[in-house]
Amino acid sequence: MLETRKASGIEDSFGEEATPLPENFDSHEAGNQVRNELVGRDITDNPSAYARFAPVIDDYLKAHLFGDIFARDTLSYKDREIATLSALAAMEGLSPQLKGHFRVSLNVGLSQTELLDFVQALKTSVSAKSADTAGDALSEVIAERYSAEGIRVSRAGIHPPTKGSPDYFTGTAEIDNRFGKHPPSVVRGATVTFEAGARTAWHTHQHGQLLIVTEGSGLVQEWGEAAKVIRPGDSVWIPPHKKHWHGASANSPMAHIAIVEDPQGNATEWMELVTDEQYSEANK
Structure with a gap:
């Protein structure tokens, strides 16, 4: 792909190298902490079906993906989530994964407004179909959060006109x-x-x-x-x-x-x- 882009006259610049990890870096422990932070709860003992069926996969994800890769400081958690959402929105049949990563995006500090802007960017720059898929998933996630809060009453007179x-x-x-x-x-x-x-x-x-x-x-x-x-x-x-x-x-x-x-x-x-x-x- 890089060669094709170069042949088309597109010059891709390489980003900065990540800061080297310390010699005593424990990728498994670091990955476990990162994943817990992303999902907003402790899943050290992962209850997911895949983890029960094949614990080695869960160990690999913790150590390599959430440990080694997420430890690279070239991208923030927010940047990683936007990249992941973009890829998921471009593929069909991944609504559960989209909803999962929208939840993570909110956990790491992306606002609802930023995520709505992301959906709008998909519509204008990618396709209406991908935007609709992402928009439906985001609406469900936001609805979950507000439903969990229950009914809210805004009292008159709290904010002056x-x-x-x-x-x-x-x-x-x-x-x-x-x-x-x-x-x-x-x-x-x-x-x-x-x-x-x-x-x-x-x-x-x-x-x-x-x-x-x-x-x-x-x-x-x-x-x-x-x-x-x-x-x-x-x-x-x-x-x-x-x-x-x-x-x-x-x-x-x-x-x-x-x-x-x-x-x-x-x-x-x-x-x-x-x-x-x-x-x-x-x-x-």
């Missing part, structure tokens, strides 16, 4: 981020309270948005269409990539709950502010 940025809002709007994403769910939401006359800038949402009006009277408008009045109890569905704004009417404050799907942290694309002329026309 923030003021909407003047880059994205005209007038005074307060944003209370009521809930973030709880993987495998990619849904997050906030309560937004607008003073009379306040509104968002024009914007779009990658996966759409749901608004539920809770107080006051407001407006929502799609680009090129007439504004619509919204009142408490109304729900508004805004399809993906529809340019729009929403906010309070000129003579009344308004509050709504806003819910979006945000798998990659880029659910909203902000655009220009709504002009006073556009807003006045919407209030007629």
